[in-house]
Amino acid sequence: MKHYSAFAVAREALRYHTGWERAWRSPEPKKRYDVIIVGAGGHGLATAYYLGKNYGIQNVAVIEKGWLGGGNTGRNTTIIRSNYLQDPSAAIYEKARGLYEDLSQDLNYNVMFSPRGVMMLAQTQHEIRGYQRTAHANALQGVQTEWITPERVKELVPIINIDGPRYPVLGALWQERGGTARHDAVAWGYARACSAMGMDIIQQCEVTGVRQDNGRVVGIDTTRGAIDCDKLGIVVAGHSGQLAEMAGFHLPLEAIALQALVSEPIKPCMDVVVMANTVHGYMSQSDKGEMVIGGGTDGFNNYTQRGSFHHIEETVRALIETFPMISRLKMLRQWGGIVDMTGDRSPILSKTPLGNCFINCGWGTGGFKAIPGSGWGMAQLMATGHSPLTEAFTLDRFKEGRFIDESVAAGVAH
Amino acid sequence: MLILNCPYCGVDAEETELAAGGEAHLKRYGPGSSDDEFHDYLFMRENPKGVHFERWRHVNGCGKWFHAARCTQTLEVFGTYSAQTTEPPQKIKDAITTKRPGWSWRELS
Numbered sequence: 453m454k455h456y457s458a459f460a461v462a463r464e465a466l467r468y469h470t471g472w473e474r475a476w477r478s479p480e481p482k483k484r485y486d487v488i489i490v491g492a493g494g495h496g497l498a499t500a501y502y503l504g505k506n507y508g509i510q511n512v513a514v515i516e517k518g519w520l521g522g523g524n525t526g527r528n529t530t531i532i533r534s535n536y537l538q539d540p541s542a543a544i545y546e547k548a549r550g551l552y553e554d555l556s557q558d559l560n561y562n563v564m565f566s567p568r569g570v571m572m573l574a575q576t577q578h579e580i581r582g583y584q585r586t587a588h589a590n591a592l593q594g595v596q597t598e599w600i601t602p603e604r605v606k607e608l609v610p611i612i613n614i615d616g617p618r619y620p621v622l623g624a625l626w627q628e629r630g631g632t633a634r635h636d637a638v639a640w641g642y643a644r645a646c647s648a649m650g651m652d653i654i655q656q657c658e659v660t661g662v663r664q665d666n667g668r669v670v671g672i673d674t675t676r677g678a679i680d681c682d683k684l685g686i687v688v689a690g691h692s693g694q695l696a697e698m699a700g701f702h703l704p705l706e707a708i709a710l711q712a713l714v715s716e717p718i719k720p721c722m723d724v725v726v727m728a729n730t731v732h733g734y735m736s737q738s739d740k741g742e743m744v745i746g747g748g749t750d751g752f753n754n755y756t757q758r759g760s761f762h763h764i765e766e767t768v769r770a771l772i773e774t775f776p777m778i779s780r781l782k783m784l785r786q787w788g789g790i791v792d793m794t795g796d797r798s799p800i801l802s803k804t805p806l807g808n809c810f811i812n813c814g815w816g817t818g819g820f821k822a823i824p825g826s827g828w829g830m831a832q833l834m835a836t837g838h839s840p841l842t843e844a845f846t847l848d849r850f851k852e853g854r855f856i857d858e859s860v861a862a863g864v865a866h
Numbered sequence: 867m868l869i870l871n872c873p874y875c876g877v878d879a880e881e882t883e884l885a886a887g888g889e890a891h892l893k894r895y896g897p898g899s900s901d902d903e904f905h906d907y908l909f910m911r912e913n914p915k916g917v918h919f920e921r922w923r924h925v926n927g928c929g930k931w932f933h934a935a936r937c938t939q940t941l942e943v944f945g946t947y948s949a950q951t952t953e954p955p956q957k958i959k960d961a962i963t964t965k966r967p968g969w970s971w972r973e974l975s
Contacts, residue, residue: 693913704909706888707938752868752886753938755915760867762882795909851905 453648456560475640476520476647481654484680485513487834488672489687490659490695492516493525494635495812495819496687497642497653498827499834501559504649506828507835512651513681514643515674517658517691521639524689527757527789528820529712529734529746531725533570533630535597537586538856540844541798542593547841548825552633555824561641563633564739568724570630571605573774575619575730583625597627611721616773619731632725632736638823662699668807669699684809685834690755690790692813701805703813704850705792709750709759710817713768713786715778717741731770735778743778745771749791749817759788791816796849798856801830801842810834811847873946875928887921890933891953891972915939917962917969919954922946935962 454460454473464471487503489496492514503509516522532552534545551558552565574580583599590597602614602621614621643653654676661673662684671680686695696703717740727734732748747767750759764786772779794800794814799822801812812830815822829841844856868881877883888911895907912918918938923931933951935944935958944965945958953974962969969975 691915694915702910703913704911706911706913707915752920753889753913753918754941755938756941760881762867850909851901 453644456562475644476653478655479652481513481515481652481657481674481676481679484671485652486511486681487683487685488512488679488681489514489685490672491523491686491688492520492639492643492653492655493523493687493689494521494639494642494823495689495815495826495830496685497521497639497646498823499685499687499812499830500646500651500827501642501649502827502831503835504646504651506831509835510649510651512646513679514646514651514653515657515659515672515679516653516655519655520643520653521636524789524791524819525639525823526636527712527787528635529736529744530632530635530738530820531570531630531727531734531736532565532633532821533627533725534595534821535570535572535586535590535625535627535630536595536858537589538798538858539593540856541858542590542595544825544829544841544845545822546593546595546825547828548822549629551824551828553629555633555638555641559641559645561637561644563637563641565631565633566739567629567631568736569608570627570725570727571600571608572625573605573621573726573728573730574623574625575621575728577622579730580622583623586625595627596629597625600624600626608724609722609726611775611777612726613774613776619728619770619773621774630725632738635820638820642827659695659698662695662806662809664700664806669809682808683834685812685830686809687812687830689813689815689819690792692792692811696804696811699804699806699809703800703811703847704795705814706753707755707790708752708793709754709756709788710746710748710791711750711759711764711786711788712744712746713764714738714742714744714784715781716784718743718781721777728771728774731774733767733771733774735771735775742784743781749793750788755790757788757790791819793817794850796855797858799826799845800847801826801833801839801845802847803833803837804847868941868943870922870934870943871946872924872927872930873932873948874930875924877924877927879924879927883924883926885923885925887923887931890919890921912972914971917944917966917971919971921949937966
């Protein structure tokens, strides 16, 4: 892999950019790998990357049904934050946020991490109490957040209407080092770094079966033939249920569509991320100038990567009350992704009933922000059998009643 | 937008009139059941990519709960039926078989 740098840009400029290499190889699958990761999204690629970087396991394949980063990694609203109430969530999301800080240097790939600040508006008395509690919890967890007044909100976001009649802004939970990153670049950066370590990223290769012997995984069947492995990591978000079925177990998940949209590009008007959980919408401005808007899930089981228009309408209607100026904007495009929701709205990073088979799923509506931390913890779990980051997120926590109840703590938007 | 026919008031209700109520025909477990049964009842859902039976409420209409048979892969609706039943009527099952031969859902097929 050639190193990306200012000198490389200058060198290539002098020879008409003929020397750039492909960022990652597209090899034919080998007969056998030490570890196979199913799913070349952010979480899968990050898992592979930290397996190689932290544990020296480099005989790894990442198998992808579609194209790299084409699932929820390419479909989210790119928000990064770690202001969670529960300790296990704060730990893994803060680990991820910390890794995002120098991810571009680590991967030698510009992921455009922009710690512009994330603000979660309190628009009811209940939310004030909830977010103040979260701010106190974050102080104990070592996550830097603070409770700010409506005046400070207005100062940070001049386009906001803080004294709306129905949903006035009563304050906000502010995480200064939260922000956004370029979602595709996160997947591409990890893919390039994995490929440079000699890992094989095999796209357009669908897994059709999981082969097992004596209660342990021994390989997978794919549309490009059978591949043997010692360990298998299933990191496929919306389709986790299908993969689990092939591996012979069942997951406490439901697949639901979550939509997002962007407006036409406009001049810079908002340089923080604002989330309004009471009215259920969140918004930031991309580097291209588009207002990136997300809302709630569609609410019924759906595998189609598209949702109903009235959910978009609800989200936009709510945001217009808080940001009156966006009422004049044209919406440019809208899309949906399939999110895998668990009963407590927290992810599952766990061993499974099948030996040497691991699962990373259930990130629901909030997986992008966790990619580096999730990969870090999952790699540790797969390499050593235990990770302090993932130990609370086991598959059996539902049976044991150890919920990580963020559906209450985080309101709704993840 | 999803349009379901309410079997009670007969209205073809669009999604804004409806509220989704999750998987249908759950067998409820309470005191005296095993941990596994209770866990499965609370958390384990079929979550199929394909034929699915679910509960809906005609909330901005007649207010009644009913059942729908739907495909989660194509969003095709096979039919709706009364909530006063523990499994879909033969008519619904036949309608699904015509369009998805060999379908199965839990113990139904």
